[in-house]
Amino acid sequence: GAVVSQHPSRVICKSGTSVKIECRSLDFQATTMFWYRQFPKQSLMLMATSNEGSKATYEQGVEKDKFLINHASLTLSTLTVTSAHPEDSSFYICSASVPGRQANTEAFFGQGTRLTVV
Amino acid sequence: GDSVTQMEGPVTLSEEAFLTINCTYTATGYPSLFWYVQYPGEGLQLLLKATKADDKGSNKGFEATYRKETTSFHLEKGSVQVSDSAVYFCALSKAAGNKLTFGGGTRVLVKP
Numbered sequence: 001g002a003v004v005s006q007h008p009s010r011v012i013c014k015s016g017t018s019v020k021i022e023c024r025s026l027d028f029q030a031t032t033m034f035w036y037r038q039f040p041k042q043s044l045m046l047m048a049t050s051n052e053g054s055k056a057t058y059e060q061g062v063e064k065d066k067f068l069i070n071h072a073s074l075t076l077s078t079l080t081v082t083s084a085h086p087e088d089s090s091f092y093i094c095s096a097s098v099p100g101r102q103a104n105t106e107a108f109f110g111q112g113t114r115l116t117v118v
Numbered sequence: 119g120d121s122v123t124q125m126e127g128p129v130t131l132s133e134e135a136f137l138t139i140n141c142t143y144t145a146t147g148y149p150s151l152f153w154y155v156q157y158p159g160e161g162l163q164l165l166l167k168a169t170k171a172d173d174k175g176s177n178k179g180f181e182a183t184y185r186k187e188t189t190s191f192h193l194e195k196g197s198v199q200v201s202d203s204a205v206y207f208c209a210l211s212k213a214a215g216n217k218l219t220f221g222g223g224t225r226v227l228v229k230p
Binding site: 109 | 164
């Protein structure tokens with residue numbers, strides 16, 4: 001299957017700083033990637049759809065100025081948590097699909113990033 | 119909007135026990151249905167999928183059948199192992215590019 005790599009896997013940062021998380025499709029080009037957030041013992045909630053070469057589409061309730069998404073190339077999307085606070089501590093995970101496939105094909109997930117804001 | 123509901127955990131079983139995790143969905147049209155598994159400290163992996171009514175997905179001893187009449191996609195395994203301890207997510211997708219709607223996840227703990 002296709003490989004999606006996410007980095008870093010864990011990060012601890014101080015309150016008020018910004019953190020960048022990278023999501024790369026290693027063996028295919030992804031025009032669309034998705035960013036999810038997972039709260040402890042809860043499900044994954046879609047945050048935004050990252051579109052190569054255009055602005056991301058954010059889900060209702062997600063602050064776009066807080067969670068900056070840049071999809072600068074066909075293999076890389078980044079999520080930057082700006083001015084992080086402890087409530088932003090969470091597990092963030094990205095996914096991508098091989099373009100041109102239908103909705104019934106597999107989404108490939110990165111390994112996820114555990115963000116802890118202290 | 120679309121939604122997925124799955125049984126809450128945690129589910130604690132002994133090795134070789136039978137596992138069932140219920141999943142029902144609400145969606146317009148004809149979604150594809152998935153089960154993803156998340157092992158401790160890892161990301162999500164596709165476990166199985168079904169793309170149309172009456173399809174049965176299967177993998178690693180797990181099975182699930184797409185039941186349109188009951189809008190369900192229950193996951194079953196006849197004999198679980200300790201290595202099956204994980205969180206299981208039921209999900210659906212309708213959009214190209216695979217934006218997924220997830221259920222709440224069910225944590226399964228298999229004891230030796």
